[in-house]
Amino acid sequence: TIPLLHGAHRIGKRMDVDMNRWRGYGLGQFIHWGLYSILGGDYNGKHYNGAAEWIRSWNQLPNAVYDSLYKQFNPKDFNADKWAAMAKQMGVKYVTITTKHHDGFCLWPSKYTSYNISNTPYKKDIIKQIVDAYTKVGIDVYLYFSVMDWHNPDWRYDLKSASDTIAFNKFKKFTQSQLEEQLRMYPQIKGFWFDGTWDNSWKKSGAFSDSLDQDLKRIHPGLIIGSRLRADDYGKRHFDSNGRLMGDYEQGWERTIPETFADTHGNDWECDMTIPENGWGYAKQWMGHWKTSDELIEMLAKCVSLDGNFVLNFGPKPNGTFRQKEVADAKAIGDWMKINNTAIYNCAHVNWEKQDWGYFTTPTSQDDKVYMIVFNVPVSGALRVLPTKNILLKKAYLLDGDKQLSIEKLDGSAYFVHLPNEGQKQPFVVVLETEKGKNGKQDINKHI
Numbered sequence: 001t002i003p004l005l006h007g008a009h010r011i012g013k014r015m016d017v018d019m020n021r022w023r024g025y026g027l028g029q030f031i032h033w034g035l036y037s038i039l040g041g042d043y044n045g046k047h048y049n050g051a052a053e054w055i056r057s058w059n060q061l062p063n064a065v066y067d068s069l070y071k072q073f074n075p076k077d078f079n080a081d082k083w084a085a086m087a088k089q090m091g092v093k094y095v096t097i098t099t100k101h102h103d104g105f106c107l108w109p110s111k112y113t114s115y116n117i118s119n120t121p122y123k124k125d126i127i128k129q130i131v132d133a134y135t136k137v138g139i140d141v142y143l144y145f146s147v148m149d150w151h152n153p154d155w156r157y158d159l160k161s162a163s164d165t166i167a168f169n170k171f172k173k174f175t176q177s178q179l180e181e182q183l184r185m186y187p188q189i190k191g192f193w194f195d196g197t198w199d200n201s202w203k204k205s206g207a208f209s210d211s212l213d214q215d216l217k218r219i220h221p222g223l224i225i226g227s228r229l230r231a232d233d234y235g236k237r238h239f240d241s242n243g244r245l246m247g248d249y250e251q252g253w254e255r256t257i258p259e260t261f262a263d264t265h266g267n268d269w270e271c272d273m274t275i276p277e278n279g280w281g282y283a284k285q286w287m288g289h290w291k292t293s294d295e296l297i298e299m300l301a302k303c304v305s306l307d308g309n310f311v312l313n314f315g316p317k318p319n320g321t322f323r324q325k326e327v328a329d330a331k332a333i334g335d336w337m338k339i340n341n342t343a344i345y346n347c348a349h350v351n352w353e354k355q356d357w358g359y360f361t362t363p364t365s366q367d368d369k370v371y372m373i374v375f376n377v378p379v380s381g382a383l384r385v386l387p388t389k390n391i392l393l394k395k396a397y398l399l400d401g402d403k404q405l406s407i408e409k410l411d412g413s414a415y416f417v418h419l420p421n422e423g424q425k426q427p428f429v430v431v432l433e434t435e436k437g438k439n440g441k442q443d444i445n446k447h448i
């Protein structure tokens with residue numbers, strides 16, 4: 001291995017109580033809200049085809065016009081308790097909220113820049129209201145923070161001169177000051193979600209990113225920070241020059257989900273997903289396909305079956321309300337979770353052969369139970385199950401209503417679980433009770 005001062009400092013998963021809680025979340029909510037929400041992807045009667053929260057980078061929109069939007073930010077209908085109630089009904093266990101996106105506008109009253117919420121007509125601290133409201137209903141809060149800050153004159157994409165280095169040193173101090181300020185102002189938060197760390201300036205700042213990570217965790221023990229904060233001694237990100245994950249979980253599964261367990265490298269990871277095909281901030285017109293709630297529930301099940309968390313993004317309107325489709329999806333997912341969350345919360349990957357009908361999960365607390373989350377009922381009504389060796393199926397029943405299902409043992413160690421032909425219309429869960437085979441080794445490996 002290559003000797004590194006600023007590579008991964010831990011091999012394998014974090015196993016403390018905070019990370020174990022993170023591992024069991026299953027479902028989360030992302031919220032992208034800011035000045036970009038005012039424009040909603042349109043300007044001067046033209047539609048910006050990129051992600052709506054990137055509209056400042058559009059050459060049709062002068063920076064000065066974007067940077068004066070704060071003068072009209074006044075979300076009259078914003079109610080953090082209503083947001084938290086919607087999230088609670090949806091069944092999310094954690095929320096990640098944008099405190100500062102790439103545009104540099106701060107949704108909290110930072111004392112390190114005047115480009116913040118206190119200088120808008122709205123004035124009040126949005127982050128505090130969200131942290132308090134979600135914490136009150138038992139949803140853990142994480143803060144999204146973009147290192148790249150288009151508004152700060154000391155930001156640099158690369159360090160090509162002494163003056164670049166002087167400016168960027170000031171910028172690094174500003175960044176650390178803002179993050180420590182957030183920890184002081186919002187001590188209830190459980191972690192940071194970093195973004196905007198792909199440029200050379202940051203790749204050349206591996207030592208700083210390492211000390212920043214350590215400083216923040218010293219101030220706030222247990223803090224959870226994903227793999228997008230750090231760069232190593234050679235500018236490598238997410239995985240250091242020895243291929244080891246830097247951070248408490250693998251960030252980067254954005255609008256995509258690993259296909260197999262091997263793709264997860266056995267790490268903790270999170271998928272962040274948009275309901276439209278792309279775009280995180282509010283867009284007046286969503287382009288392309290809008291995922292249905294069944295598609296979203298299947299993505300959730302797939303993530304949990306591969307030891308990841310599924311985080312669904314919402315882009316509130318400038319007035320602080322959500323679009324109808326987002327409210328409807330939150331409700332549909334919540335209704336499904338009310339019946340089936342046993343197969344999602346605190347569940348993990350099962351190393352049985354993947355089947356076409358759906359996904360296996362297993363409760364990290366129980367060795368003799370496996371859940372089948374079924375999306376594709378075969379015309380035969382027979383669901384194939386191939387446990388790993390030495391594991392026998394004892395019982396099978398529907399999670400919702402306990403109806404017993406007949407199990408047919410095939411030769412070898414495969415089974416058929418026979419469904420009643422009730423033509424289920426919603427994804428549903430079958431509970432399997434297992435027992436050890438003759439030589440008693442239980443090898444559902446729990447990736448906890």
Ligand SMILES: COc1ccc([C@H]2[C@H](O)[C@H](O)[C@H](C)N2C)cc1
Nearest residue numbers: 032051053054195196254272280
């Ligand atoms: C360069 O391509 C990018 C860079 C950053 C993003 C940002 C989005 O604005 C959103 O905040 C997402 C979580 N993040 C990766 C998206 C695409």
